[in-house]
Amino acid sequence: MSNELNDRLRAALRPIDPGEDFTRKVLAQIASQARSPALAAPFARPTRAPDFRWLSAAALLMLVAIGMVVMHGWQARRAQEGMEARRQVMEALQVTSEKLDVAYRVVKEKEHSGA
Amino acid sequence: LYVNENDAGANEELMTRALAGEAAAFGSLVRAHQGSVYSLALRMLSDRYEAEDLAQEVFLGLHHNLSSVESAAHLGFWLRKVTLNRAIDRLRRRRPDRPLEEASSVPCDPTDSDPLLQRRLRALLAQLAPAPRAVVLLRYQEDLNPNEIARTLNMSINTVKSHLKRSLATLRERIGSTVHGERRRTVLGSFSDDTGSLI
Numbered sequence: 001m002s003n004e005l006n007d008r009l010r011a012a013l014r015p016i017d018p019g020e021d022f023t024r025k026v027l028a029q030i031a032s033q034a035r036s037p038a039l040a041a042p043f044a045r046p047t048r049a050p051d052f053r054w055l056s057a058a059a060l061l062m063l064v065a066i067g068m069v070v071m072h073g074w075q076a077r078r079a080q081e082g083m084e085a086r087r088q089v090m091e092a093l094q095v096t097s098e099k100l101d102v103a104y105r106v107v108k109e110k111e112h113s114g115a
Numbered sequence: 116l117y118v119n120e121n122d123a124g125a126n127e128e129l130m131t132r133a134l135a136g137e138a139a140a141f142g143s144l145v146r147a148h149q150g151s152v153y154s155l156a157l158r159m160l161s162d163r164y165e166a167e168d169l170a171q172e173v174f175l176g177l178h179h180n181l182s183s184v185e186s187a188a189h190l191g192f193w194l195r196k197v198t199l200n201r202a203i204d205r206l207r208r209r210r211p212d213r214p215l216e217e218a219s220s221v222p223c224d225p226t227d228s229d230p231l232l233q234r235r236l237r238a239l240l241a242q243l244a245p246a247p248r249a250v251v252l253l254r255y256q257e258d259l260n261p262n263e264i265a266r267t268l269n270m271s272i273n274t275v276k277s278h279l280k281r282s283l284a285t286l287r288e289r290i291g292s293t294v295h296g297e298r299r300r301t302v303l304g305s306f307s308d309d310t311g312s313l314i
Contacts, residue, residue: 005283005286005287005290006255008229008232008233008236009236009251009255009286010255010256010258011233012232012233012234012236012237012240012255013154013158013237013240013251013252013255013256014154014256015150015151015153015154015256016150016153016154016157017149017150017153018149018150018153018167018170020146022145022149022153022167022170022171023142023145023146023149025171026142026145026149026171026174026175027138027141027142027145029171029175030138030141030175030178031138033175
């Protein structure tokens with residue numbers, strides 16, 4: 001059976017070329033987008049933006065490390081001050097003990113001579 | 116460089132070169148496919164300026180997504196799918212009272228054996244609903260089989276066949292009612308019920 005509608009449709013719907021000017025317009029739009037940093041060309045691999053997550057993590061780690069060093073220094077100084085205070089107290093006690101010893105001996109000698 | 120849109124080897128080489136950043140290769144890809152993309156857009160939208168705008172938009176989209184296109188066959192599939200989806204979106208957004216461009220103002224192929232009848236067919240096609248119009252275009256402009264049409268338009272094959280059958284019946288009926296005299300007898304005689312063989 002004749003298939004003329006089929007052929008007529010194929011003939012009526014042959015592709016129409018929009019012309020060389022169309023290609024130029026597309027390429028010009030792509031070029032203008034490539035010049036705009038917000039619409040960079042997809043072909044060229046985009047330059048990687050610095051990864052701020054890593055930067056902030058590194059900064060945080062550094063702050064924690066500095067904090068620990070400062071804390072350690074402060075604790076060491078406190079411990080040293082404590083030791084110094086203890087030494088001074090011991091020295092004072094020793095001096096006092098020696099003085100008391102001398103006084104005790106004097107009192108004892110006076111008691112023996114009086115008797 | 117001029118290549119045919121159906122030359123898979125040449126298209127794949129152009130795709131590789133375009134992906135490497137060669138603008139001329141992308142230009143050749145555009146040139147190879149612009150007829151198909153522009154014609155689909157034109158026949159869906161019935162407006163030359165809007166069709167050109169849509170076709171440019173599709174190629175800009177291709178430029179951005181070229182790395183996701185796997186092969187020359189996939190390129191054709193991608194271009195048709197994106198063009199028709201975007202055309203249907205535009206038609207949905209379009210004001211319903213907007214007048215369509217006259218079929219006579221749409222450029223005609225100078226090799227047309229019967230330019231009047233072909234213009235009339237194109238005008239009747241423009242009156243079909245967007246989905247069946249897309250099906251008819253893919254069948255007769257792009258020469259796809261119903262399976263390929265179903266895949267492109269994300270439809271079941273039965274829906275594609277049903278759209279084709281009803282659209283052809285509508286076109287046959289309308290073209291018959293507008294052609295007069297001797298011409299009418301010839302056309303009606305030759306457009307007898309051959310829908311089955313078309314599908």
